[in-house]
Amino acid sequence: MALNARRDLHFQSGDGRCHAWLYLPETPSPQAAAPPVVVMAHGLGAVKTLRLGAFAERFQAAGYACLVFDYRHFGESDGEPRELLSVKRQREDWRSAVAFARSLSEVDARRVVAWGTSFGGGHAIVTAAGDTDIVAAIAQCPFTDGLASARQPSVAGSARLAAAAARDQFARLLGRPPVRVKVAARPGEVGLMDRPDVMEGSLRLLDASGLTEEEFRNDVPARVAAEIPLDAPGRRAKKVRCPILFCVCDEDSVAPAEATLRHAAKAPRGEIHRYPVGHFDIYVGEEFERVVADQLAFLRTHVPVGA
Numbered sequence: 001m002a003l004n005a006r007r008d009l010h011f012q013s014g015d016g017r018c019h020a021w022l023y024l025p026e027t028p029s030p031q032a033a034a035p036p037v038v039v040m041a042h043g044l045g046a047v048k049t050l051r052l053g054a055f056a057e058r059f060q061a062a063g064y065a066c067l068v069f070d071y072r073h074f075g076e077s078d079g080e081p082r083e084l085l086s087v088k089r090q091r092e093d094w095r096s097a098v099a100f101a102r103s104l105s106e107v108d109a110r111r112v113v114a115w116g117t118s119f120g121g122g123h124a125i126v127t128a129a130g131d132t133d134i135v136a137a138i139a140q141c142p143f144t145d146g147l148a149s150a151r152q153p154s155v156a157g158s159a160r161l162a163a164a165a166a167r168d169q170f171a172r173l174l175g176r177p178p179v180r181v182k183v184a185a186r187p188g189e190v191g192l193m194d195r196p197d198v199m200e201g202s203l204r205l206l207d208a209s210g211l212t213e214e215e216f217r218n219d220v221p222a223r224v225a226a227e228i229p230l231d232a233p234g235r236r237a238k239k240v241r242c243p244i245l246f247c248v249c250d251e252d253s254v255a256p257a258e259a260t261l262r263h264a265a266k267a268p269r270g271e272i273h274r275y276p277v278g279h280f281d282i283y284v285g286e287e288f289e290r291v292v293a294d295q296l297a298f299l300r301t302h303v304p305v306g307a
Contacts, residue, residue, distance in 0.1 A: 043116075045184075143255045202280060
């Protein structure tokens, strides 16, 4: 199947605009059915240039349309301060992206799939739980339990992170620039993720995306550190009525597999695939090939092209 080049689009979300890529498969004839559309977004502090295109291109080649977007404050989307990480605003962006996908004349508005990875995997669960017209969902190495994830940084790291979050909230109240912390940090640094494998995995993902450390903004306003432990999107899995695939990394140091498996087991139509790797391994190499093949098999079963 020949492929169309991706298109750059914007859609409104709340007080700003999100930038998106639209991938459309080449339809065999004007009479062919419009393709299902997969709405896709990334994880904690991440942007679509970090390998989301690799997944979208595989789905596109199989006949699916894809709408891949950056959250407000990130990438090519609007929003100040930059890199503001807000659970509430990102969930609003997801709802806006789904509504925008349904408005596109080139796709089948009745067949929208939610696909999220890492922090975005939690958003995909919540989006599918709250929108009964979503026909399927894929949650890849998903963030499902804030308390479980908050236990991953070291005790000293957690204390420094909490102090930075408090300073950032104070700076916000005074109208001052944000106090920022790293997203991916080395052990001993203040960051949202500081396990030993995080920086190596993050650098490998950057390299596979054709980016350097200098080209990617690896810090966010620290206030989000107070939000993450209170959020548990996995609890909404039991309310997801459509088929949902959980792609779980057994050695995940960021979104612990034990918590994800506990929540995933409660999804009425949930399917679980497990991979003996860490959180960042699933984006590249053989593990990428495995997971994208599993996701395509899931899509072909539950949202077949041309149906």
